[in-house]
Amino acid sequence: MSKTTNFSLRLSGRSVIGDTLHEIGAADSRLFVCTPDIGGALKSFRGDFPERYIDTGITEQNVIGLAAGLALEGNIPVVMGMIPFLSMRACEQVRTDVCYQNLPVRIIGTGGGLTSGGGSTHNAMEDISIMKTFVNMTVLSIGDPNLIRDALYIGMEYPGPMYIRLAQGKSDTVIYEKGSVSLSIGKGIVARDGRDLTIFVHGELIADALSAARMLEEQGIQARVVDMVSIKPLDDELVLRCIKETQNILVLEDHLMYGGLASSIADLICDRQVFPRQFRRMGIPQVYAGFGSGPQLREKYHYDSRSCFQAALEMVKGPDGAN
Template identity: 35%
Template sequence: MSDNSSIKTIATRDSYGNALVELGEKYVNLVVLDADLACATKTGVFKKAFPDRHIDCGIAESNMMGIAAGLATTGKVPFASTFAMFAAGRAFEQIRNSIGYPHLNVKIAATHAGISVGEDGATHQCNEDIALMRSIPGMVVINPADDVEAKAAVRAAYEYDGPVYLRFGRLATPVINNSTDYKFEIGRGIQLRDGKDLTLVATGLCVVPALEAAEQLAKEGIEARVINIHTIKPLDEDIILKAAKETGHIVIIEEHSIIGGLGSAVCEYLSENLPTKVLRIGINDVFGESGAAVKLLEKYGLDARSIYNKIKENISK
């Protein structure tokens, strides 16, 4: 597919750390919590700039969520940071009962999400976090695609009054949202490419390969609309319904289990409002494995060529 070698790439976990510093300079009530992973989650840059507002809770993620909840009740805006597996997985009960139930103003920043965690292997490759977090009443779930979007998401999360789950990746991804008219709004998807034959709905690091697959399809006369859904919950139902009406065929692409993620959210909505043919491309109810991130994305069918091949096969049926 297309060559992204000349395009700036940056991991969204780096974007998270940089955004925290920018916000920390402006808002004194912003505090950051980490669970002995400040170097990996990139909150270390905030700690260096504002050591009095960074709390290392040690390897005690569940306890960290309780501390964050307590801080929120005092008027602070805490960002609790750790790997997605430890945030959504290990600390689910504390997030549900101590943050979600009282609807506290806590931001859960989960880095190292998805299969692209790579060599850390199946135990750390959390492909279930979106499903877990979107099941909590009142929880906003955001999965940004690039550096620009990740920084904007962190700012929007700070400004939003209530619990937010932010999903960040380890793998550097191309910057695509660098146009001057780019605008981030919680709950609003972004159409990146128009098309009348089908719609590719992607989130996170899958947005770029979705665009590349659409380019290849266009060479064969198949015009695919591409939509970036950075907010899985609340879902932008209007942009999904419009695409379903106008193209009649939806393809979901996500670095997450096909069970409970963006694909499930879209299917749930369309089944009740406009039954539409949907192809879900994601992790197919399996665990990951240790390996280079790029190779894993290829093996599990999330690179541009695999996406293109799956769409062509689906169309031929």
């Protein structure tokens, strides 16, 4: 099992992207980096490999089409931009130019969930539901910025398109002790073990889920926390094992409650006819959330760590705490 930190260390995910792409680019000339005017973290790559760095300006459709063309010529293009516009404005290009041809284009999106602070137009609530429906697309949601490095190295050899979802990427919580975990496509990470319920989570909310689990421990409840970093393909075996061993299932995500990870797990439950005692989902309700920081909006819409704690407590002990 992984070893988690005390959440005091923070790291810029965007800096990890910039450093890792520069490192890979120095060794592998197939790597191209493309961006629709979101290149602040890519200065070192741009400076040393200008012939493999392309900024299209704010034209998400164009940058995806360009990346598809580069991939057809045998290159590995990485596109970095803002999630709402890469997932929705360029939706047709991702589907038809990239996924239809099963091309090795890596799309890195920042601002997952309600983390952007830019209001409803910039909140990324629907991206997982969009990306996971595309044939051939692999979908990752990364919380610990150190795992971004793993994803980018895997992406140099992994077949087909890949979507990597990040939070804001400016100051991210380091979740795991260095060297205690590694990323594998199709595998979840057990961040904390427990027998009374399982909290499935992804992205920035891993820290919230672990905080809720620590509060639950004070109430005598042992919560298992599973980081579902690989949303597609899903770790079916791990999900089914958690259902069997803990019975109570809670899914926490910074995404619309329907269409994201919770829906994938619900589909698996129905397909395999393996039913938990209880199943509950927490995330963004059917609202355009407006302005506010991530923590403010999560508290407002009741999917912060305290709300997760209360929901899990109720699942295990009942609404009156009598169970």
